[in-house]
Amino acid sequence: MRVKRYVVSALPEAVSLIRSELGKDAVILNTKEIKVGGFMGMFRKKKMEVIAAIESNQSNPQAKPQRNPDPQVDAVVEQILQTAQRTATAVMEPPNVQAVSSVPIAEPQKDKIEREQFIIDEIRDLREYMLKLSKQQNNLISMSEHLIALREHLIEQEMELQWIERLIQAISDKESEEKIVFSKEQVWEHAAELLQEWLQPYSGSSISSHVRVVHFVGPTGVGKTTTIAKLAAEQTIKQGRKVGFITSDTYRIAAVDQLRTYANILNVPLEVVFSQMDLPRAFKQLEERELIYMDTAGRNFRSELHVSEVSSLLQTTEANETVLVLSMTGKTKDMSAVANHFCKYGVRKVLFTKLDETSVYGAIFNLIMNFELLPTYMASGQTVPDDIEKFQVDSYVKQLLGSNGL
Ligand SMILES: Nc1nc2c(ncn2[C@@H]2O[C@H](COP(=O)(O)OP(=O)(O)OP(=O)(O)O)[C@@H](O)[C@H]2O)c(=O)[nH]1
Ligand SMILES: [Mg+2]
Known part of the structure; x- marks a missing residue:
């Protein structure tokens, strides 16, 4: 400093x-x-x-970033600069330097130069801004109104700008190839096609059927316990599988009771573990169960320490996988921070909840594409067991593009 x-x-x-x-x-x-x-x-x-x-x-303030030449903007800015310099000189000129005899001449001169410099700096910043604006405008001018509408819609959906620009570019390229301007329907059809194509490699990954232990992790209150109940109901009632519950959520009062209530309704045995040392005993108790869902305490997983804590608890010799649960009511930036931490610990699967509480779906796309996460389910309501379904690329893309599409 x-x-x-x-x-x-x-x-x-x-x-x-x-x-x-x-x-x-x-x-x-x-x-x-x-x-x-x-x-x-x-x-x-x-x-x-x-x-x-x-x-x-x-x-360094002296080291201004290199700017792109734009003769039109340059001409306008040069004119402003000259006018401003003239104005600054006129305004800053002391009324009568000689008359203020006790003040050395050098002082106001120095002051004047600094003030001029300040104004010039301000105008340089303005020039940078105008250049940026003109570049953006040039891009927008070459876009059809339908492409602009698509861009606006995806911005509202909080899709990251880098992905939006890529999508718009890909559709524009198709327009150039076919030497036509796409109609509204064509623009949205191509958008749907491209988005599906991009998401396809990550789709179709449900929770593996050959895995016996599934851990659910995620921030506080995202719906981990409710989701476990929904999935367990599906497995026991529809698939007829023998499910067991383990909870390590002894952190919050009543957390065990919440899962125990679901366990009683579904007639599923529940084991409570206080530390990693209790795990062998819990697994022994549940040894004839085909599938074990493990609930964990919601923590502030933007802190990597909490992530490493929970990860050490999840070390088991059994074939297992971890599902990161994220709520759509969370902020995109926070979700990214949490996802980033869990990815470092090898977590790939993600489950999104509370889709019923939002109409903004871009975060799902960003998380999948940026972290190569594999979406499993989408939960959209509090009702157990109904409000959950497998992640489907086509229905997600429809949600993302909304009714503006087709
Ligand atoms: N609207 C809506 N609410 C949900 C959904 N899933 C869960 N909830 C509600 O969210 C609240 C928290 O759910 P929990 O299952 O307790 O969340 P949790 O992640 O286990 O919470 P902690 O264990 O405290 O971290 C409850 O009121 C649930 O009914 C969903 O998909 N949509
Ligand atoms: Mg819970």
């Missing part, structure tokens, strides 16, 4: 100095009024001391 002290007459003066010397990312750490000069403690002038700092790894 680079820290610098400024003694100025007023704060705005310091701000322009800080901006030109330390750059626009600098922060003011402290300001205080001080007195300088004078004679034997008298005639001291009031000044302001400002302490500012900048992270040393921040970009």
Whole structure:
């Protein structure tokens, strides 16, 4: 961190100095009024001391990013720059430098140069912004209204921009190949086709039938226990399989009771484990069960420590797999952070809940594509056992594209 002290007459003066010397990312750490000069403690002038700092790894304000040449924008900006420089000179010119005889000439000159520099910097930032805007506009101008509508829709669905741009580009390429402009129906049909094609490699992965132990992990309140009850009901009632429950959720009062209630309704034995050491005993108790669902405590899994804790509990000699449960009411960024941690521990399968509580589905696409996660089920309601179904690419893509499609 680079820290610098400024003694100025007023704060705005310091701000322009800080901006030109330390750059626009600098922060003011402290300001205080001080007195300088004078004679034997008298005639001291009031000044302001400002302490500012900048992270040393921040970009050097002098080293401006390379910009793309755009003659039109350049011409406009050059004009603004010249006008601004003229205005700055006129405004900053002291009314009569000679008349203020006690102030050295160099000071206002220096001040003037700094203020001019500040304005020029501001305008340079404006130029960068205009260039960005003009680039975006150029892209949009070459797009048909239907492609723009598709882009807008996917932005609202919170699909990541990199995937949206890729999709739009792929459809535009098809338009160029066929030398036509697609109708609305064609645009949305191609979008559906491409999205399905991209998601296909990750689809069709239900919870493996040859695996005997399935762990459910995920943040607090996402619906792990409810989901276990839904899946167990399907396995016992529809498939006639012998299911057993283990819970390690002794963290929250009433968590065991919640699963025990479902266990009683479904007539499924339940074992409670307090640590990894209890696991052999629990497995022994459930040895004639064909399928064991293990419930875990919801934790703040944005903390990797909690992820490693739960992962160590899940080490078993049995053939097993772990399913990460994520709720659609969560924020995309938080879901990504959790997924990222679990992926490091080899978790590949994911189950999405609470689809009934949202109409924004882009997060599912982002998570699958960014982390190569394999979606298993989608839960969309609190009713056990009905509100769950296998993840189907085509119905998901329909949800994502919405009724705007076809
Ligand atoms: N709307 C809706 N609610 C759900 C869904 N799945 C679960 N819930 C509700 O979400 C709440 C929490 O569900 P739990 O199953 O206790 O969640 P959990 O992940 O086990 O929670 P912890 O063990 O505390 O981490 C309950 O009120 C459930 O009824 C769903 O798909 N849609
Ligand atoms: Mg639970």
